Amino acid sequence: MSFSRKFPFAKRAMPVLLAAMLLPSLASAFSPFVVRDIQVNGIQRVDAGTVFSYLPVKVGEQFTEAQASEAIQRLYATGFFSDVKIDTVNNVLVVSVKERPTIASVTFNGMHEFDPKAITKSLGQVGFGQGRVFDRSMLERAEFELKQQYLSKGKYGVEINPIITPLPRNRVGVSFDVFEGDLAKIKQINIVGNETFSEGTLLDEMELTDSGMMTWYTGTDKYSREKLEGDIERVRSFYLDRGYLEYSAEPPQVTISPDRQDIFVTLTIHEGEPYTLRSVKLAGDLLGLDANIQPLLQVKEGEKFSATKTNATVKAITEYLGSLGYAFANVNPNPVLDRESHEADLTFYVDPGRRVYVRRIQIGGNTRTRDEVIRREMRQQEAAWYDSSNIKSSRDRVDRLGYFNDVNVRTTPVAGSPDQVDVNVDVKEKPTGLINLGVGYGSTDKVILSAGVSQDNIFGSGNTLSLQVNTSKTNRAAILSHTDPYWTRDGISKTTSLYYRRTTPYDSDNAYGDYEVTAIGGGLNFGVPISEYDRIFTGVSFEHNKLGRLNENTPLAYEEYKNEYGEGTNSLIFNLGWSKDTRDSALAPTRGSYTRLSGDLSTGDLRYYMLSAQQQYYLPLGKAYTLAFNGLADWGKSYGGKSYPVIKNIYGGGIGSVRGYEGASLGGRDERTNDYLGGSRRVVGSIQLYLPFPGATRDRTLRWFLFTDAGQVTTTGSSECARGPSNNRAEDPCGWKYSAGVGLSWQSPLGPLQLSYGRALNAKPGDDKQAFQFQIGTGF
Incomplete structure (x- = not known):
């Protein structure tokens, strides 16, 4: 007798159920018999031994109707077969099967949002991929999983169409045609149930926003399920930090417009009442360190409960015990609520574990x-x-x-x-070798070109070798350097460098001077770390300076320099300094400070010394505002009976010193050509308030600021100030200059950009003002 059933392709459980229902009705189909042999027909890919392993009978054993039903169920349950047929001929059990096809390939057409390799791997985790058995239910699950990936990115208009292509040897190729559609953006976010805090206050805590002026740049209006979950947690933390221990929120409601372009988000919250801490205690095994642990408590009796302070206390105690060798210390805060008085007793249970x-x-x-x-x-x-x-x-x-x-x-x-x-x-x-080309523009130096090649970890040794070349309208430089950060085991670094610099005049509106100063030298410098943040540096360099391109238009100050020192000089320059850096970021700091003190002493043909100091301090004012202070002072003087060499003068004015005045314009002017001469003494101070850019409050690299600057460039040891030719004399170029204004700072994809609009507050006749100033650099 034959037991054969064929059933729909997509419902694997149905043939098993029907077989179980129909087999009992065929009780007289055959009597139990002893199996003389077993034959398997129709297999192509599946091994015959696999089929034998699922049969409930072996050769020489008795075969019954119940076993026939069980055999069909087992073979269907493997998922390998779309049809199973069992026959008996002369006590021989014949199993005929029809295999499901295997997936030969999975491809995607029109996919741009995701990496196809990553999606293929993701689908493989749900049982759908190359080499797997093709199953319609698995195909539907893969299609659903792929669609969920797009929905999580806010692509609600996505359309996915699977195409099945039969291939030889019982295989199929699966191709997903994907129409990604436009990105759905958040049209509105509503918060319901808030009574104590305004909706605007709560929305400020969230990363997601509705569409606004700057969301094209920030992307905060692009819906993301993960970001929304993070925002829900931020709102929760906001309430817990203010004592609302019974705060709760319902699952967010997210709806989409019929055209699938706009998303509306509604958050329903229950604030509860704020709780005040009635007591704060320590419990558990304190190891006799109560006096040391007690100061680590950042929450105090009488204050509102704060989750941030509570977590900070847990972290501080855990880190303190960890510093003593208790690597697996556990601190568990437990608030006990008194709902009538809205007070809480907070206990920190400490379990230090074993010291390791x-x-x-x-x-x-x-x-x-x-x-x-x-x-x-x-x-x-x-x-x-x-x-x-x-x-x-x-x-x-x-x-x-x-x-x-x-x-x-x-x-x-x-x-x-x-x-x-x-x-x-x-x-x-990561790759530590770098070849770079760059172009920039500054309102003072005009077009700036740069090129370089460097290797920060040459041969895996941790040493750095670099060559940098820069050129602009007034300056040209080439520097070759090698740094060994661990010249000694104690971390003393050694830097060897060779350099070439060429300088031409900074132009003022009425200047026509002509000269060229070329410096060629080499140096050996050492850095000695004295703490995690402090470093002492010292070194010596040899420098040859040459004054060239001299003619009747050479500034008088440079002609006098040539008469005193000659066209060529050789100098040995010793330097010593100290720096300390505690800023939280070198690109966009919000807290911390930077201090640098240094001194240079030159011997040989040029005899002078230069003392320099710089101090930066960043004070956070809330979460989005930073007040920055910057001070810079340089003081140079000659010795040995000669005047201070004009080729070593320093300059002020423009971005980096006193904005609102033209770059390098502070200080004396040449009596013959009116060229900027700078000076040997410079003092610059600045106060700057950084504010979040509208629509980009969480992007630290894009900020605007208000500033006020003050600065002075003079000649050390002299009350006289060269004010330029008699027919175009500046009234007070060496006096204090003040300015104020507004600016923009952005770490743009094209490089660091700084814009400022400054107003000179006390400009005198002859001062060169420049209200709008900017500088940008880019690499390509």
Whole structure:
């Protein structure tokens, strides 16, 4: 008797159910018999042994109707077959199957939003991919998964059409035709249920915004499910930081317009009441360190509960215990609410765990960089007590090398040793060689061209070798340098450099002077770290200066310099300095300070010294505002009976000093040609208030600012000031100059851009003013 059923392709469970229902009705179909042999027909890809393994009977065993039903169910359940047929002929069990096709390829047409390789991998995780059995239900699941990926990006107009192409040897090719559609943007965000705080206040806490003037740049109006979830958590944190311990929120409602272009988001929240801390306590095993842990509590009795301060307290206690070797310390804050009085008792339960030490530090992921380059940055030592502060410092130092895209430091317990851990440092190397070409424009130097080649991690040694060339209207320079950051084991760095510089006059409106100063030299400099933020530097350089292109239009000051020093001079310059940098960012700092003190002493043909100081301080005013202070002072003087060499003068005016005045225009003027001469003493101060750019409040690289500048450039030891030719004499070029204005700072894709509009507040006749000033650089 034959038991054969064919069923729809997409519903795998249906044939199993029908087989189970129909087989009992055929009870008289055959009597149980002993199987003499088993034959399998119709297999192409599946091995016969696989079919045998799913059969509930073997040769020599008795075969019954119940086993026939079970065999059909088992073979269908594998997913390998679209049809299963069981026959019995002369006590021989014959299994005939029809295999489902396999997927030979998965391709995508019209996909631009995602990387096809990443999507193929993602679909493989849900059971759909090359080499898998083709199943209509799996195809529908893959189509749904692909659509969800687009919806999470805000592409609600996406259309996906799968195309199945039969191929030889029972295979199919699957191609997804994708019409991505336009990106749906947030039209409106509504918050319902807020009573204490305004909707605008809460919206300011969110990253997503509705469409506005700057959202074309910030992209904050592009809907993203992940970003919305993050915003919901930010609003929750906002309330918890203000004591609303019973705050809750319903799932957000997201609707889309019929044309699938606009998205509307509604958040429904329940504020509750704010709670005041009635008591703050420590509990658990404090190791007798109560006096040391108590000052780490950032929450105080009588204050509103704050989740941020609570988490900061947990972090501080955990890090403190970690610095003592307790790598697995656990601190659990537990607020107990008194709902009648709206007060809470907060207890921090401390479990330090076992004290451990580091058995081994293991470096991984570095294929080119030598182990020693990473190990010498480690502040945590092997066979020493675990110290979380040293491990964090080690991670930061390795990251600051700039050789790696990612630095991950993690600790793992040593099996069988509860008091030991291993520290694993895993890095991902990045290309450290760089060839760059650049072009920029400044309102003073005009067109600026630059080119360079550098290798920051040459031969994996951590050393740096670079060649930089720059040229502009007034300056040209070429510098070849080599730096060994660990010339000694203690971290003393050594830099060797050769340089060429050529300078021509800064032009004023009525200047016509002509000269050229060429400097060729080489230097040897050392840097000595004295803390994580402080560094002392010292060195010596040899420099040859030559004054050329002399004619009747040469400024009088340079002619007098030639008469005193000659056209060519040789000098040996010694330098000594100290710097300290605690800024949170070198590009767009919001807090911290930068200090630098230095001094140069020149001997030989040019005898002078120059003392310099710079101080920057950044004070955050709330989350989006920063008040910046900048001061700069230089003081130079000659010795040995000669005047201060004019070729070593310094300049002021324009971006970087006193805006609103033309670049380099502060200080004396030449009596013959009216060229800017600068001076040997400079004092510059600036106060700047950074404000968020409208529509880009979370982009630190795009900010506008208000500023006020003050500065003076004079000649040391002299009350006289060269004011230019008698027919065009400036009234007071060496006096204090003040300005104020507004500006824009942007780390643009074309390079750093700075715009300023400054108003000279006390300009005198003869001063050269320049209200609008800008500078931009780009690489290509």
